[in-house]
Structures are given as C-alpha cells and as structure tokens.
Amino acid sequence: MALITCQNAAFGYEGNTVVSGLQFEVHSGDYLCVVGENGSGKSTLIKGLLQLKAPQSGKVFMGDGLGLNEIGYLPQQTAAQKDFPASAYEVVLSGRLGARGIRPFYSPRDKAIAEENIKRLDISSLRNRCYRELSGGQQQRVLLARALCATKKVLLLDEPVAGLDPVVTQELYRLIESINRETGLTVIMVSHDLQSAVKYASHILHLKNTQLFFGKTSDYLISKVGQIFIGGERNA
Ligand SMILES: Nc1ncnc2c1ncn2[C@@H]1O[C@H](COP(=O)(O)OP(=O)(O)OP(=O)(O)O)[C@@H](O)[C@H]1O
Numbered sequence: 001m002a003l004i005t006c007q008n009a010a011f012g013y014e015g016n017t018v019v020s021g022l023q024f025e026v027h028s029g030d031y032l033c034v035v036g037e038n039g040s041g042k043s044t045l046i047k048g049l050l051q052l053k054a055p056q057s058g059k060v061f062m063g064d065g066l067g068l069n070e071i072g073y074l075p076q077q078t079a080a081q082k083d084f085p086a087s088a089y090e091v092v093l094s095g096r097l098g099a100r101g102i103r104p105f106y107s108p109r110d111k112a113i114a115e116e117n118i119k120r121l122d123i124s125s126l127r128n129r130c131y132r133e134l135s136g137g138q139q140q141r142v143l144l145a146r147a148l149c150a151t152k153k154v155l156l157l158d159e160p161v162a163g164l165d166p167v168v169t170q171e172l173y174r175l176i177e178s179i180n181r182e183t184g185l186t187v188i189m190v191s192h193d194l195q196s197a198v199k200y201a202s203h204i205l206h207l208k209n210t211q212l213f214f215g216k217t218s219d220y221l222i223s224k225v226g227q228i229f230i231g232g233e234r235n236a
Contacts, residue, residue, distance in 0.1 A: 001063040002027050003154060003186055004049060009058035011041065011048045017056055018044050024205055024214040028064060028153075031180045031187040033197035035229075036207035042190045043076065045207070046158050049188070069098045072151035074143050076158045088134065088142045089127040092118055095149025110149075117145040121175065137168035144172075148179070155179075157189040169193075173200055194229055 002025035010020035019041025026032055034042050047053040048060055051068055062068070072095065084091065095117075096110035118124055121141045126134060131142060140160055147155055157176070161169040177200045180187045191197050197204060197217075204220040206213040206229070213225040220226040 003064050003066045005061050007059040009055040009060050011044045011053055012056050019207055019209055021210040028186055029184045030203055031201045032203045033201035034190045034205045035194055035197050040207040041209055066153055070151050071154045071156055072147035074147040074157045074160055083132045086131050088129050088131050091131050091142050092145045095146035098150055113149050117148045121145045137164050154186045159190050
C-alpha cells in the first residue's frame with residue numbers, strides 16, 4: 001500500500017485553484033522530486049500533503065500506517081528562521097518536539113536520536129555554535145538533522161538548497177540521496193533544479209498548475225514533457 005496517495009486532487013486559495021489534476025502515489029523508499037516553474041503550485045501541494053490545506057476537490061490520504069507526526073519537514077527558509085537564537089544542538093533536538101507531546105522534558109531517547117543525527121550529518125563540531133551564526137549550508141545541515149529527528153519514514157523538503165553555492169548544493173543532494181539509499185527513508189523534495197532532480201530522484205512529479213508528468217525518472221527522461229524541459233535547459 002502507498003504511504004501517500006493523491007486522488008485527482010486540486011488545491012487553491014479562497015476559491016481560486018492553483019494546482020489540479022494531482023494523481024500520484026508515494027511508496028516506502030521512493031525519492032520523489034516535485035519540479036516546476038515559480039508559481040506552479042509545488043509549495044501549495046506540500047501544504048496539502050502536510051494536511052495544512054484541504055483539497056478543493058479529490059482526496060489526499062496516508063496509508064501503510066503513516067501518521068502525520070511521522071513526516072519530517074524542512075520548510076523553505078525564511079529570514080526569521082535564519083536568525084533563530086539557539087544553539088545548533090537545540091535546533092536539532094527540537095525535531096523531537098512532535099514526539100515529546102505533553103512530556104515537559106526531552107527523554108534520553110530523544111537526546112540519543114538527536115546525537116545519532118548530529119553524527120549522521122557530520123555536524124558535531126557545530127553543536128554549541130549559535131544557529132544564526134552558521135553559514136547557509138551549515139544551517140541546512142542542522143535543519144536536515146532536525147527533520148530526521150522527527151521521522152524514520154518520510155522526509156519532506158521544500159527547496160533545501162535555495163541560496164546555497166553549487167559545491168554545497170551538490171554535497172547536500174548527495175547526503176540526502178545516501179540517507180534515502182542507506183536507510184530506506186522516503187524522500188519528497190521540491191526543487192527548481194531539474195538536472196539534479198533527474199540525477200538523484202527515483203520519481204518525478206512535474207507541475208505547471210496541473211500535473212504534467214508523474215512516474216519513474218527513467219520514464220520522465222524519454223517522455224515528451226521530460227524531453228522538452230530537460231532539452232530546453234541543456235540548450236539554454
Ligand atoms: N497564501 C496564499 N494566498 C493566495 N495565493 C497564494 C498563496 N500562496 C501561494 N499563492 C499562489 O499560488 C500559486 C502557487 O504558489 P506556490 O507557492 O505553490 O508555487 P511554487 O511552485 O511553490 O513556487 P516557487 O517555485 O516560486 O516557490 C501562485 O500563483 C501563488 O501566488
């Protein structure tokens with residue numbers, strides 16, 4: 001059974017539809033990249049998957065025992081988040097807030113999970129540094145560790161490389177791919193970067209206010225949509 005299913009869903013704001021015809025499934029271990037131009041509805045879909053937004057029509061549902069609090073989410077960074085006055089360790093540990101529920105303190109297990117992800121993302125040397133003093137790439141690693149603390153099942157990333165230089169961008173992509181490959185964690189990532197999407201993702205969802213393509217990356221590459229967009233970028 002699929003972890004997430006979109007059944008002919010449409011989303012919008014105050015009666016205006018911004019993305020429709022969404023028909024896809026995400027299975028355990030998939031690495032899905034959601035691509036499309038500015039304003040094509042990618043972030044709106046992410047809000048729908050997180051159930052922050054109800055579909056105007058159609059359905060979105062979770063299966064395979066997936067709970068909403070088992071999705072680790074790395075949102076698009078805002079200026080306010082970049083200025084967060086806490087240590088890198090505190091930011092990572094706060095990924096356990098959803099699991100902590102009404103318990104007043106973090107448990108030894110919460111702290112062990114934070115340690116595990118600090119090690120996994122190789123950020124031990126940053127743990128006591130103030131988050132807002134870190135570079136963009138370091139901040140994204142900390143936020144990725146935070147999102148991993150929240151989940152063993154699904155990681156939802158909205159443009160995780162926005163504003164990073166090409167070297168740090170490729171490092172982050174490789175890291176996300178190795179987490180997907182080594183742990184089987186399902187990854188759903190919004191990206192503007194088609195070349196990297198087809199390099200790393202197992203599946204592509206291409207939006208342009210409607211669903212232009214959904215399927216395996218290998219099929220996308222030989223599809224009409226894939227040929228137009230990938231060809232277009234290569235010729236640009
Ligand atoms: N809160 C909102 N209220 C009304 N319209 C909105 C709201 N948020 C987004 N929109 C509109 O919905 C459309 C899709 O926006 P969305 O942010 O989902 O696109 P996107 O593909 O994620 O774009 P980008 O790549 O620029 O982040 C746009 O036309 C946008 O102006």
